[in-house]
Amino acid sequence: MSYGMIATMMFSLMMLLMATGQRVFAAIGAVASIAAILLWGNGGVEIPFTAAVKLMNWYPMLTLPMFIFMGYILSESKIADDLYKMFHVWMGPMPGGLAIGTIGLMVLVSAMNGLSVAGMAIGATIALPELLKRKYDKKMVTGVVQAGSSLGILVPPSVVLVLYAMIARQPVGQLWLAGVIPGLVMAVLFILYVAIRCRINPSLGPVLSAEERNVPMSEKLRLLGAGILPLGIFAVMMVPFVNGWTSLVESSAIGAMAAFLAAILKRRMTRVVFENSVRSTLAISCMFMWIILAALGFGAVFDGLGAVKSIETLFTEQLGLSPWTILILMQLSFLVMGTFLDDTAMLVIVAPLYVPLVHALGFDLIWYGVLYTVTSQIAYITPPFGYNLFLMRAMAPPGITLRDIYSSIGPFVAIMVLSLILIMIFPQMALWLPDYVYGK
Template identity: 40%
Template sequence: MIIFLMLVGLIAGVFFGFPTAFVLGGMAMIFGLIFVGPDIFGFFILQLESVMKNYTLLAVPLFLFMGVFIEKSGMAERLFNSLYLLAGGLRGGLGIATIVISALFAAATGVVGASEITIGLMALPAMLAKGYNKSMACGTICAGGTLGILIPPSVMIVVYGPIAGLSVGKLFLGAIFPGLLLVMLYILYLALRCYIRPQDGPPMAPAERDVPLKHKLYLLVTSVVPPAVLIFAVLGSIFFGIAAVTEAAAVGVIASMALAAAYRRLTLETIKQACLQTLQITSMILMIAVTASFFSTVFVALGGDDVISDLFLNLPFSKWGILFSIMGLLIFLGMFIDWIGIVFIVVPLITPIGASLGFDPVWFALLIMVNLQISFLTPPFAYSIFYLRGITPPEIKTTDIYRGVIPFVGLQIIGLALCILFPQIITYLPNLMLK
């Protein structure tokens, strides 16, 4: 009953709009003092020190800083202009180009908000001007933006690894193929829909794409090669065992600043804005990390981990039935709690369950992360929808965005199912990683 009240208090606090960090800390303080006593403060101090001394979490501000510089370097604009010319002649070509740009931008930033807003400001007006279906255009941008939370270097993976006791480098590599799988599913959907219904994604007029092939190739090379070098510098150094994740993040920061300088966007104002945005987001994440560790300490001290474990392991299902129950629970929680809260609250509880069922830990972790992508598109608290709503013109209604994301939620569930049916999609690259 105590554990039930603790969880109800947590969910109620978040549901009524209180900041997640303060809800976690408040519940930990109240239940800790009542049922453990003043000694709980000693445990809180140890947990605070543990989080602050976690070397891997140092990669969080570094990747955020890198992402801000990539956003301000003009890379997305150059990518869009080149792919706009190359794919605009196809039915649904602008939508396909938007997904490709989103994937490349995700691999260079690891942040959903920055990717979606930057790409949305360019792609949405272009698609609406060409007569694209409003709902499809909005859904494409929302779904493309969520790739930033999965395709490495993802901030979610950096946070997830230490909590679950897993190698962030292996999680990075394990996320590559699931991310590409979702990209392919989105592209196939857009191509098929626009083939059946050409009016949803008409091609560009021949006169608009009448640009010399030499110029098209120049635009493509100058826009794709720099981010490709940046991505290889970060992920390649991890894959080949040259650098740890935090060191690779530092390499990414230097490379992103060099890229901004090459595009003549490296200014004192840019550095100032990058520092401020990084400080704000990092402070939020680490505040939740600290208070979540307080909550977990009290929860475990009261036997909550055993209650949750027994609840799932005693379900009248096979291990696959239990897995699908966990996936369903995460989809439901994703409608009301952001990914940060779910990772810090739920992951420490369900990771031992996955181990008890004999699942590969990297595979199980990536299934959860693929699942958490869905939370960005499922109302009422669908952050991807809110990001886009803030930049849409008046003719776009919120209902247009909701209708647009529904097919992509289905595609994300299909991608999750394929990762369950074919574990090698996740495990192949981590198994090749150099020790």
């Protein structure tokens, strides 16, 4: 049996196991380990062992639990809730202001947590009921929450980009910086869409009533200070790193400690908050570490089979496709897989094939990490089976139906596709900031 056929069988078996509902790391790790032993006998045992050692020796991996802990502390202690109160007071007097404030909330929550599910939870449980109560168009604001929450996997400290960095062997810091400008551009485009649409039709996003707008300036300033606190924590963490004063791991520790101290100073650090934060951090960190371990083992077996070289030869020599055509086909495959897989599963499944192929085609792997992440965002909210669509259905108030959720997302998908095209046409959108920072 040829190595190409063996690689195809491995991929097919892995997809079959995942279709049965097995955990991602179990399906991938089992196929990799069994294939290694069958192919190379006792020596195959060294492949998963080497992958585990490589993971344990990867020092930047320490950032993962630090950033997750920071996000959960800010969420569990309700510091994140202060952000919405701030946007409510300051943005409410303008048409669509609360929806625009919700997008700002999503960006800041993303900068605190790095996971899209955190933004979805806060947006669906805090912002969405308030928006509906004030007669905002339910389709528009449902799309706002879904699209805004997807920024969590692009804006630093993105946990997904940490996973990509490990698999692609690229610096986490450069990937995070590469996601900043595309993430902000996408957020600005969301805001412009909401602002223009509500300007044309103010009934979609009514201004707050006179009673709610009549807030003393002292109260506005107090809420502004409370809302800016998470942004201050992010600045305390990232400014030393961007200026080269601290390493990435040291900055993540600063961020976690700053969030912990902020919760103490605001007298919200209870035993329940601390225990929930630690338990959630441990669960999420272990899950990602198992996934990375499985992905490294699977990638090592694929490298040993020469599967990547076979695929490169198929596309470039036998089919005669151009590098850009191959890249676009890759992105389309992400959109298809995103209808039934989350971003982590997609990355782990195709990274052993796609990342070396992207490098062989001459594309920048930092730039491609941003492309992958934006494509995953689109796949997340694309009907009929986008991952975030069903998360929203589970978290949304009773008045929001699945039909509302599906029909709300079209304009935001179009904006994301536009953003993806812009990043492909102008790679410096992703590469300028890491080149500038690391060039110093």
